[in-house]
Amino acid sequence: MHPFSYVAPKTIDEAVAVLEKNGTRARPFAGGTDLLVQARANKWDLDTVVDIKKIPETMSLEVSQEGLTIGSGVPCYQVYNNEQIKKEYPGIVDGALIIGGIQIQSRATIGGNLCNAAPSGDSICPLIVYNAVAHISGPSGSREVAVEDFCTGPGSTVLQNGELLVKIVVPKPNAGSGTAYQRFTPRNEMDIAVAGVAVSVQLNNNGDDFESVRIALAAVGPTPILANKAGSSLSGKPINDDSISEAASLAKEEASPISDMRGTIEQRKHLIEIITTRMIKEAVKRARG
Numbered sequence: 309m310h311p312f313s314y315v316a317p318k319t320i321d322e323a324v325a326v327l328e329k330n331g332t333r334a335r336p337f338a339g340g341t342d343l344l345v346q347a348r349a350n351k352w353d354l355d356t357v358v359d360i361k362k363i364p365e366t367m368s369l370e371v372s373q374e375g376l377t378i379g380s381g382v383p384c385y386q387v388y389n390n391e392q393i394k395k396e397y398p399g400i401v402d403g404a405l406i407i408g409g410i411q412i413q414s415r416a417t418i419g420g421n422l423c424n425a426a427p428s429g430d431s432i433c434p435l436i437v438y439n440a441v442a443h444i445s446g447p448s449g450s451r452e453v454a455v456e457d458f459c460t461g462p463g464s465t466v467l468q469n470g471e472l473l474v475k476i477v478v479p480k481p482n483a484g485s486g487t488a489y490q491r492f493t494p495r496n497e498m499d500i501a502v503a504g505v506a507v508s509v510q511l512n513n514n515g516d517d518f519e520s521v522r523i524a525l526a527a528v529g530p531t532p533i534l535a536n537k538a539g540s541s542l543s544g545k546p547i548n549d550d551s552i553s554e555a556a557s558l559a560k561e562e563a564s565p566i567s568d569m570r571g572t573i574e575q576r577k578h579l580i581e582i583i584t585t586r587m588i589k590e591a592v593k594r595a596r597g
């Protein structure tokens with residue numbers, strides 16, 4: 309790793325200008341828990357890191373009637389310690405709470421987790437099932453991208469040269485909805501997911517049928533996967549073991565994992581079926597309060 313400059317712009321425009329000028333030789337720096345490890349391993353040939361944490365918009369964390377805004381520089385511990393977020397967005401907390409240990413969580417951000425685009429990124433599937441939207445600024449202005457479309461491959465995203473993720477906006481959940489995320493790792497901390505599942509359910513007024521369901525799968529494909537067939541199989545169905553088991557089996561089919569040192573294809577598919585079952589039940593429990 310060769311020496312690089314550190315810049316800490318105070319506005320989005322300044323940050324975008326540095327990123328655009330330096331192209332692939334500059335990268336945004338949020339918590340640095342991925343970036344510095346990767347720079348040391350020579351994944352990036354960096355001239356400049358652009359610290360985004362002096363920009364007010366990236367540091368905002370706000371719960372309003374419209375939803376939850378998570379600035380891209382906000383560390384995980386601030387997210388999972390926020391009482392309103394715990395109450396209204398438990399699926400976001402499920403993800404933020406297991407990213408590394410406490411030291412990592414004091415620096416690591418949800419924005420960095422998303423931009424790093426690891427298929428195992430623990431905050432990404434919860435964001436997907438909540439229908440979260442990434443707000444991006446760049447040389448040609450601002451744009452919004454649904455989080456489910458943000459990651460394009462392992463480590464790659466829709467971000468173009470000079471673009472910066474400013475914030476993630478999570479719409480306010482409706483009454484009668486519930487969300488949960490869980491991953492499997494051989495160790496509780498300091499390990500990435502072998503497989504993970506986020507589920508968000510919207511129940512009918514009586515609370516005994518599914519109205520709509522979103523299911524997203526982690527670490528079982530080149531990107532986090534929105535399991536559309538599994539989720540839509542539950543629309544209008546009664547909440548019972550048969551409907552849940554059918555959805556879990558479809559999620560298993562929609563997973564397309566590889567075998568590596570963390571797990572085999574068979575093990576990962578098996579885990580997806582089990583965790584999907586658990587997370588649908590947990591999301592229903594949360595929806596019913």
Ligand SMILES: Cc1cc2nc3c(=O)[nH]c(=O)nc-3n(C[C@H](O)[C@H](O)[C@H](O)COP(=O)(O)OP(=O)(O)OC[C@H]3O[C@@H](n4cnc5c(N)ncnc54)[C@H](O)[C@@H]3O)c2cc1C
Pocket residue numbers: 335336337338339340341342343344345360380381406407408409412415416417418419420421422423424428429430431467471472473474498499500501
């Ligand atoms: C010991 C250890 C344990 C870990 N455990 C887990 C785990 O359990 N689960 C998990 O999911 N991850 C884990 N990680 C990975 C990492 O901590 C997370 O991915 C974290 O959320 C990254 O956030 P960050 O703020 O540190 O990102 P950074 O390292 O600052 O950035 C990550 C990438 O995103 C880019 N980037 C950052 N912010 C922006 C932005 N606003 N706009 C555009 N691009 C941006 C950077 O240039 C870089 O390429 C672990 C890492 C370590 C070192």
